[in-house]
Amino acid sequence: MRYTDSDSISAPLLDDRANVEGNAVKTESTVISNNSAMLKRKKYLIILLCLSIFGSFLGIIHLVSTAPEFNQYRILRAYQNQIEEEATRANSQRPRTILFWNSFFNNKRWGLDEDTVGPDYFRDNLRCHEYRCDLTNNRDFLPDIELFDAVLFHAAEPYPFLQSVPSKRAAQQHYVFALMEPPGETKHVLSDEGNFYNLTMSYRLDSDIVWPYQVIEDIETGEAVAPAVHTKWRTVPGDWNDTSVWQLWAGKTRMAAWFVSHCETLSKREKLAAALQEHIDVDIYGKCGNLSCPYTSNECDELLDTRYKFYFSFENSLCNDYVTEKLYNAMKRNVIPVVFGGADYSRFVPPNSVIDAEDYQNAEELAAYLRYLATHPEEYMRYFWWRQYYRLSYRSPYCDLCEKLHSVPFMQKSQTYTNIEKWWMGDQCRFEAKIKF
Known part of the structure; x- marks a missing residue:
């Protein structure tokens, strides 16, 4: 190209x-x-x-x-x-201090083992959930009386003649009105003690700290079921056979026993016992009867197991919630307690575990029912059904008090009993029983 x-x-x-x-x-x-x-x-x-x-x-x-x-x-x-x-x-960690101001019926320790006990005692002996507390009758345990978190006053006996109440008081210090006796045994002119107490600690279920003689625990859950205002008991079985009681039945040839030393009472329980004696045999031990047994030994209690079908747990006063060791001591034995008091016993013991005298019109009717049970052992045995599900226990009120003193909401709460006389004595006791005798 x-x-x-x-x-x-x-x-x-x-x-x-x-x-x-x-x-x-x-x-x-x-x-x-x-x-x-x-x-x-x-x-x-x-x-x-x-x-x-x-x-x-x-x-x-x-x-x-x-x-x-x-x-x-x-x-x-x-x-x-x-x-x-x-x-x-720092304050939340320190032990709370509680002072016994006076004695508890000549017991300066209020039944504790020593004059002063600390957190170890609360944990190991009293088995408290909250145990960071010191409890003492020594007013010199702290440098100043105002430093005690709570002071307990036993109101069933007079306060000391010299320095009957503390000479000074801290604003957040709790004064506790404490006693186990009914209003008729209060050795105070409570009208003079208004605006003095912050807390109450007694057998009454509306106390700030309930002080029961015993509690009823559910064996399965360990929960304390009673005493309580609202209780939920298991259903009573149709029939029941308690082997231990059956084994003792042949020896139970005596009808009823009563151990008593206070013979004239506001409840007139001695007259009820006398009315029952017109219909059944009642053996009365102690100052008010003609029989005796060594009080310091277990012989009296063993008599209830081996010889008697019933025991009279009669209270000296007909007062709300007043239920004493007379009932619980009998429940520990193989005998049916016959109770007489002012309490609603459904709040204290399982159904069909005791016989309440106030459920009967008169002493003759009550005696007739006791005779019926004494001749119908199968019915008698049903009164022991509760032992399969419940047990008697003791919970110290000091645990509850210690826990409250560590509770921030409780310590921030301020309350005073402006009229402790009305709270303690007003509409609490009656002088006439429902049962006629």
Whole structure:
């Protein structure tokens, strides 16, 4: 093929033009790319500048907010809050202190083993859930009487003649009205003691701290079922055979026994016993009867197991919730208790475990039912069904008191019995029994 001169000249020119145009495109692309990078850098610089300014602003605010010359009140409050928190934390760990102000029927220790007991005793002996407490009859246990968290006053006997009550008292100190006797045995003019007590500790179920002689526990759950205002008992089985009682049945040839030394009472229980004696045999041991047995031995209790079918657990007063050891001691034996008192016994013991005299119109009707049970051993045995499901136990009221003294909501609560006489004596006891005798 032959090339002309024009062909040979035009080809390089085209190549050069293409190169120039390509370079121009490349240059424009490079400029655009460079401009984009510069814009990004500017954005970053602006962002960094803003962050730096904002950080400096925050730093200035922090310096101003912490500068003592601007915030002396806030710094003071923060320090006080810190001190209060540390004090609260330390206070929550310290043992609470409880003082016996007077004796419990000539027992200065109120039945405890020593004059002063501490957290170990609460945990190991009393088996309290909350055990961080000290209990003492020593008024010098703390440097000042105001430092005790609670002071217990046994109101069933007079307070000491000298310094009958503490000479000074802290605002948060709890004064506890404590006793196990009914209102008729209170040795105080309570009208003079208004606005004195903060807490009550007694047998009554509406006390701040209930102080029962015994409690009924569910064997399966370990829960304390009674005494309580509302109780939920298991269903009484249709029939029941208690082997231990059956084995003793042949020797139970005597009808009823009563151990008593207080012969004239507000409840007139002695007259009820005399009325029953007109219909059944009742053996009375002690100062009020003509029989005796060694009080300090187990012989009296063993007599109930081996010779008697019934035991009279008669209270000296007909008062709300007043149920004493007379009932629980009998329940520990293989004998049916016959109770006479002012309590609703369904709040204290399982159904069909005792015979309540107040369920009968008169002494003759009650005696007739006792004779029926004495000649129908299968019915007699049903009164012991509860032993398969429940047991008698003891829980110290000091556990409850110790727990309350460690409770923040309780300690923040403020209460005072303005009229302790009305609370303790008003509409609590009656002088006439429902059963006629």
